[in-house]
Amino acid sequence: MxxxxxxxxxxxxxxxxxxxxxxxxxxxxxxxxxxxxxxxxxxxxxxxxxxxxxxxxxxxxxxxxxxxASQKVQERMSGVTSFTDVMLAQGKRPSSRTVSYHITNPSLSEVEQLGLKDGQQVLRMERVRYGDEVPICFEVAAIPLDLIQGFNKSEVTRSLYHVLETKGGYKLGGAQQKVSAVTASERIAKYLDVKRGDAILRLRQVSFLGDGRPFEYVRTQYVGGRFEFVLDRK
The missing domain is CATH 1.10.10.10 (Winged helix-like DNA-binding domain superfamily/Winged helix DNA-binding domain)
Structure with a gap:
C-alpha cells in the first residue's frame, strides 16, 4: 500500500x-x-x-x-490519562467525532516515534473531542496496527486507552509530552469553532505500554480558553 x-x-x-x-x-x-x-x-x-x-x-x-523550527524548551508532564477520564473527572460528558480513520503506511515521523519496523502499518485517525458538546481539541493519532487487530472501529474511537486495558489486557505506562503554543489554521479553526489565527495549545505525545513499547503517537491541538495543562512536580 x-x-x-x-x-x-x-x-x-x-x-x-x-x-x-x-x-x-x-x-x-x-x-x-x-x-x-x-x-x-x-x-x-x-x-x-x-x-x-x-x-x-x-x-x-x-x-x-x-x-x-528551533528546539523548544520541554516540560515533562506525568502519566498517561485518557481524554475521556479527564472530561469525566471535571464532570463533563465526553464525546468525539471521527473525521478520518484509515490503515496506511506510516510517515517517517511515525516510524521514528513508534519504533516501527519495515512493513509495519498504522491506523491513523483524526478526531474532534468534545466536553459537554463543546469542541475541546482536534487530534491526529497513529497507532501500530498489530496492537489493535482485534478491536473494532467503535471501540478504538470511543476510548482507545480503555479498550487496550479491558479487552487487550495491556498495562499502560508513561508518556513523553511536548507542549507549545501555535495559532489555529483555517482547517483546525473550523473544527474547533474558533477563528483562524486564534491561540492554540499543541500537545505532541508518545504513549507507552507498561513494557515500554510505544503504542500511540498523537498530535493534539487544544482551544486555549477551554483547556489547561497541570504539571505535577514530585
Whole structure:
C-alpha cells in the first residue's frame, strides 16, 4: 500500500531537513514553488506542510513564511490519562467525532516515534473531542496496527486507552509530552469553532505500554480558553 501523496511529500521535506538542506531558522520555499517542485496541487502541498507544522518540525510566521523550527524548551508532564477520564473527572460528558480513520503506511515521523519496523502499518485517525458538546481539541493519532487487530472501529474511537486495558489486557505506562503554543489554521479553526489565527495549545505525545513499547503517537491541538495543562512536580 502506497502512502498518501501528502505523506510522501512530508517525508521528503523532513529528510531534506535532516540531511541539512535547510537549517534551523531557514525559510523554506513558498507553497506555490514547492507545489510546482513536487507536481501537486497547493492544497496537497499545504496539507504536507501543515503536518510538519503540527509535529513541530516547521513553524509558520505571520507575514514572513514557513521556517525550520528551533528546539523548544520541554516540560515533562506525568502519566498517561485518557481524554475521556479527564472530561469525566471535571464532570463533563465526553464525546468525539471521527473525521478520518484509515490503515496506511506510516510517515517517517511515525516510524521514528513508534519504533516501527519495515512493513509495519498504522491506523491513523483524526478526531474532534468534545466536553459537554463543546469542541475541546482536534487530534491526529497513529497507532501500530498489530496492537489493535482485534478491536473494532467503535471501540478504538470511543476510548482507545480503555479498550487496550479491558479487552487487550495491556498495562499502560508513561508518556513523553511536548507542549507549545501555535495559532489555529483555517482547517483546525473550523473544527474547533474558533477563528483562524486564534491561540492554540499543541500537545505532541508518545504513549507507552507498561513494557515500554510505544503504542500511540498523537498530535493534539487544544482551544486555549477551554483547556489547561497541570504539571505535577514530585
Amino acid at each position: 502506497q502512502s498518501p501523496v501528502y505523506i510522501q511529500i512530508h517525508n521528503r521535506i523532513k529528510k531534506d531537513i535532516e540531511d541539512g538542506r535547510w537549517q534551523v531558522g531557514d525559510r523554506i520555499p513558498a507553497e506555490r514553488e514547492l507545489a510546482v517542485t513536487f507536481s501537486v496541487s497547493r492544497m496537497t502541498l499545504r496539507q504536507a506542510v501543515q503536518t510538519l507544522v503540527d509535529e513541530g518540525i516547521l513553524e509558520r510566521r505571520v507575514g514572513a513564511g514557513t521556517f525550520v
